[in-house]
Amino acid sequence: ETGVTQTPRHLVMGMTNKKSLKCEQHLGHNAMYWYKQSAKKPLELMFVYNFKEQTENNSVPSRFSPECPNSSHLFLHLHTLQPEDSALYLCASSPNSYEQYFGPGTRLTVT
Amino acid sequence: QKEVEQNSGPLSVPEGAIASLNCTYSDRGSQSFFWYRQYSGKSPELIMSIYSNGDKEDGRFTAQLNKASQYVSLLIRDSQPSDSATYLCAVKGNSNSGYALNFGKGTSLLVTP
Numbered sequence: 001e002t003g004v005t006q007t008p009r010h011l012v013m014g015m016t017n018k019k020s021l022k023c024e025q026h027l028g029h030n031a032m033y034w035y036k037q038s039a040k041k042p043l044e045l046m047f048v049y050n051f052k053e054q055t056e057n058n059s060v061p062s063r064f065s066p067e068c069p070n071s072s073h074l075f076l077h078l079h080t081l082q083p084e085d086s087a088l089y090l091c092a093s094s095p096n097s098y099e100q101y102f103g104p105g106t107r108l109t110v111t
Numbered sequence: 112q113k114e115v116e117q118n119s120g121p122l123s124v125p126e127g128a129i130a131s132l133n134c135t136y137s138d139r140g141s142q143s144f145f146w147y148r149q150y151s152g153k154s155p156e157l158i159m160s161i162y163s164n165g166d167k168e169d170g171r172f173t174a175q176l177n178k179a180s181q182y183v184s185l186l187i188r189d190s191q192p193s194d195s196a197t198y199l200c201a202v203k204g205n206s207n208s209g210y211a212l213n214f215g216k217g218t219s220l221l222v223t224p
Contacts, residue, residue: 031210042115043155043199043214056209090154097210098143098203102154 003027004103006091012109015081021106023074023091032074033092033100034066043090049074081110113138115202117215125223130187132218134200137181143203144176144183149217150196159185190222 004025013019025032034046048056049068063085065077074091086109092100114137124130132146143162147155161167161174161183173186183202187194197217204211 033210040216042216043201043212045211048210050210056211058211088154094210099145099157099160100201100212101157102147105154 004091004093004101006089006103006106008106009104010107010109012111013078013081014111015083017081018077018079020078021076021089021091021108023076023103025072025074025091025093025101025103027093027095027101029093029095029101030071031094031097032068032071033094034074034076035090035092035102037088037090037105046076078108081108083110086110113141113202113204113213115200115213115215117198117200117218119216120219121221122218123221123223124190126190126192128190130190130194130220130222132185132187132198132200132220134183134185134202134215135181136183136200136202136213138202138204138213139178139181141178141181141202141204144174145201145203145212146172146174146185147199147201147214148196149199155199187220190220192222192224195220195222 031050036044047066067075088105090105091103094100146159149155159174167174171188175184199217200215201212
């Protein structure tokens with residue numbers, strides 16, 4: 001499989017649940033990103049990892065917890081989310097600090 | 112606050128016409144500029160990158176950059192209905208700005224047959 005993959009593609013969870021989003025890139029890139037995309041708002045950068053090290057955390061609430069075990073895998077652990085966290089969560093990777101390539105996204109609904 | 116501004120549209124053009132999408136940015140130190148295409152329900156797809164003033168052509172797409180005016184545009188020649196999508200402008204600061212891209216809200220393009 002090539003490119004950037006994300007699982008699950010759709011997720012419905014209650015406010016008290018704990019779930020995880022998974023991202024895998026098969027491009028040999030060294031940087032990986034989590035973005036949130038909500039309706040009528042620009043893409044919001046959440047976290048950046050470069051060679052497994054977190055380089056940016058854009059003031060994201062602690063109910064979102066990233067994990068990057070290696071340069072090919074990225075997780076976003078979710079717990080006690082709020083309805084306003086419902087959005088499309090996009091993973092991206094890049095070979096450098098320039099072009100970014102996105103996965104298909106996870107559509108998250110918090111009930 | 113580093114802002115990237117785009118007209119939300121929708122921009123409607125007839126098939127075969129030239130579609131012109133515009134983007135302005137606030138950070139004068141920005142060095143790298145990207146256009147992404149996003150179909151409804153899909154993720155953004157990188158279609159163009161531009162780093163120097165002037166024009167860059169790739170097939171039916173031309174990106175234009177004017178750093179003095181803090182303006183970047185995307186021209187789509189011979190527009191097709193399959194070009195109907197939201198086009199996102201993304202801007203990166205200088206080499207000290209880390210890995211973040213600042214995205215605009217996107218312009219919705221509708222190409223009518």
